[in-house]
Amino acid sequence: MSVQGRISWSNLQGHHPALALYVPGGVAMRNGPANAPFVSINFGAAGIAYAIYRLARARGEHQLLALANEWVQKAFALSSQPKAYDDPDLGITPEAVGQASLFHSVCGLYCVHAFVRIALGDVDGAARAIEAFIERSRVPCAGPDLTIGAASLLLGCAELVESADASSLLDLSPLRKRGDEIADVLCEVLESEPIATSTRIRFLGIAHGWAGLVFALLRWKRATGRDVPLLAVKLDELAELAIPYDGGVCWTMLNDSLSLMPGWCHGAAGHAMLFALAHETLHVPKHADLAERAAASAWNIETPHGSLCCGNGGNGYAFLAAYRLTGARVWLERARVAARRASADTSTLIFRDSLYKGALGVAVLASELDSPATAAMPLFEPVRFNNAVTQ
Numbered sequence: 400m401s402v403q404g405r406i407s408w409s410n411l412q413g414h415h416p417a418l419a420l421y422v423p424g425g426v427a428m429r430n431g432p433a434n435a436p437f438v439s440i441n442f443g444a445a446g447i448a449y450a451i452y453r454l455a456r457a458r459g460e461h462q463l464l465a466l467a468n469e470w471v472q473k474a475f476a477l478s479s480q481p482k483a484y485d486d487p488d489l490g491i492t493p494e495a496v497g498q499a500s501l502f503h504s505v506c507g508l509y510c511v512h513a514f515v516r517i518a519l520g521d522v523d524g525a526a527r528a529i530e531a532f533i534e535r536s537r538v539p540c541a542g543p544d545l546t547i548g549a550a551s552l553l554l555g556c557a558e559l560v561e562s563a564d565a566s567s568l569l570d571l572s573p574l575r576k577r578g579d580e581i582a583d584v585l586c587e588v589l590e591s592e593p594i595a596t597s598t599r600i601r602f603l604g605i606a607h608g609w610a611g612l613v614f615a616l617l618r619w620k621r622a623t624g625r626d627v628p629l630l631a632v633k634l635d636e637l638a639e640l641a642i643p644y645d646g647g648v649c650w651t652m653l654n655d656s657l658s659l660m661p662g663w664c665h666g667a668a669g670h671a672m673l674f675a676l677a678h679e680t681l682h683v684p685k686h687a688d689l690a691e692r693a694a695a696s697a698w699n700i701e702t703p704h705g706s707l708c709c710g711n712g713g714n715g716y717a718f719l720a721a722y723r724l725t726g727a728r729v730w731l732e733r734a735r736v737a738a739r740r741a742s743a744d745t746s747t748l749i750f751r752d753s754l755y756k757g758a759l760g761v762a763v764l765a766s767e768l769d770s771p772a773t774a775a776m777p778l779f780e781p782v783r784f785n786n787a788v789t790q
Contacts (some may be wrong), residue, residue, distance in 0.1 A: 418442050420752070421447055422466065432752040435482035436491060440507035440778060441546075443483075444474035446754030449511045449571040449778060456518060456784045457773055464518055469514050478505060501551035501778070502755070506535045510555040514562055518712045521756030522568045529559060529569075533577045537572050543588045543600075546664075553581045554778060557618035561782050576625060582619050582627070590631045594636040594654060601653045602651070604660075605641060605669030606708070610637060610650075614673050614779075620759030621680045621781055625744065634677050637670070638689055647695030657786035663713025663776070668697040671717040673779060680773050687724055694721035698733055705744025706753070707760035707776065714742040715774040731771055738765045754778075 420762070422428040440446045448470035455463035466737030477483055482723045484504055485491050496503040501510060513528035526661075532555065542548040544720035556578035563569050592599060594609045600687045613634060616627050641648040649667040652658045663669040676688035677683065704710025722730035742760040748759035754777055768772035773783045 400596070402688070417751075421451060421470070422468075427752055428469075428473070431477060433753065434750045435486040436484050436503070437480060438474050438477050438483040438505075439503050440509060440511065440754045440777055441502040441749060442486075442491075442753045442757075444470055444477055444752075445511050446777075447752060447759060448474055448515065450700060450754055450759055451487075452511065452515055452518065453763065453777060454766060456601075456782070457767070463765035464515065468515050468519065471508070471515055472494060472600060474508050474511075478508065495541070497539065497545040499536055499540035499552065500537040500547045501555045503548055504535070504538075504641065506532060506538075506552065506555065508560065509535060513559055517559075517563050517569070525563065525569055528784055529574055531561075532559075533573055534579070536577060542544065543585055543612055544602075544607045545615055546606045549581050549584050549607065550612050550615035551613040552580060552625075553585065553619050556581065556624040557615075558778065558782060560622040564588045578619055578623065579625065582616060582625065585616055586627065586629060588612060589616075589633055590691050594633065597654060602665070602757075603637065603650045604652065604665040605673065606664035609633065610670055610673050613637070613681070617673075617676050617680050618781060619675070630682070631681065634674070634681075634683075634686065638685070640688065641670075641693075644681065644696045645699040647692040647697075647699060649693065649696040649700065659700065659729040660709075661697070661700045661714070662704065662706075662709040662711075663779075666697065666713075667693045667700060668713045668717035671697055672720050672776060675720040676780065690724055691721050694718055694730065698703045703740075703744060703746075705746075705749055705758075705761055706756045707764070709748075709757045710741060711737045712761045713776070715741065716780070717772065719767075719771050719774045720780070731768075734764075734771070738768060 419425055436525050437443045438445055448467050452467035453461055455467055498504055499506050501507045509528050509532035515526050515530055516524035536552045540548045543550055543773045545551055559574055563571055607609040616630055619625055620627050640650055650670055653659050660666045661708045671693035674686045678686035694717050704709050705712055707713045715734045718730045718734035752759055754760045775782055
């Protein structure tokens with residue numbers, strides 16, 4: 400290995416001890432992910448590949464991009480193994496999560512493959528990966544929601560457009576067409592019922608609820624400029640359902656209950672990121688206020704959990720969103736506190752190699768604290784890379 404390579408691996412490990420597992424010769428690279436599902440973005444090798452790709456893009460390091468590509472190839476090799484994308488013990492089955500989720504199926508792996516090929520400048524390889532992503536996205540999915548359904552696929556489309564726009568040789572028209580088709584499906588859902596009285600979708604939050612559908616459409620509007628008139632209406636409906644909490648605002652888990660949850664998936668952290676993106680995209684002042692107040696509630700609703708999905712990891716990204724929105728240093732400090740709290744979670748709810756449910760995601764958060772302007776919840780918030788990957 401070259402001296403540059405050794406320096407890159409050392410730097411990667413130096414950002415967070417957990418990342419040492421994923422370098423050549425590391426335990427995870429030798430033995431594969433420790434827990435099933437072994438390949439999905441949410442839990443497995445595709446998520447590892449995406450995490451390293453993100454670090455490579457943020458820091459402009461070709462050596463890390465080559466490592467991300469190795470993890471993509473490892474993920475494809477593992478895809479034929481039992482429990483590649485499911486684990487009945489965790490309730491993750493094709494019946495529960497469908498077969499076309501960005502986070503739980505081979506769709507996500509094709510998407511990550513495309514990101515890496517784009518960053519490597521491989522136009523033909525990127526085009527083939529995007530074509531495979533589009534084809535697989537047509538497999539029936541488990542409804543509209545952001546983690547297991549159509550909204551997750553729209554997140555993938557949006558990030559691919561954002562990542563590929565700089566490549567004038569890559570034809571994005573099939574991807575844009577597919578994204579518009581998915582957006583049309585989500586718009587029909589938005590038109591179907593008021594949020595407050597909906598019986599089809601009772602969840603309010605990001606993972607399985609209305610906030611997630613609106614967020615995915617905001618991402619698509621930001622990436623492509625597509626007009627989605629219902630976004631303002633649904634954001635107003637969600638705003639009306641906000642309840643005061645200890646100096647901030649939060650949302651109940653369901654539209655007909657009083658139960659609260661922490662974190663990104665059902666909690667105020669996800670709503671903070673939603674309204675921060677709404678302000679960035681629609682430029683409505685009250686959205687900025689709601690984003691900061693939701694972040695305040697995320698700070699005050701304490702949790703011992705560490706993951707990006709359900710705990711302090713997701714809170715950390717909400718605080719970084721509030722910092723980018725306001726410039727107030729208190730939010731950056733709170734993001735650092737959240738990362739420390741997340742790192743302290745050693746419970747059985749933390750999976751070593753999981754991006755969204757484990758230590759890997761926390762390591763990515765920790766590595767991004769020094770560059771808050773470009774930090775983004777992985778494969779959720781818009782990418783903000785401002786540099787190229789160099790040889």
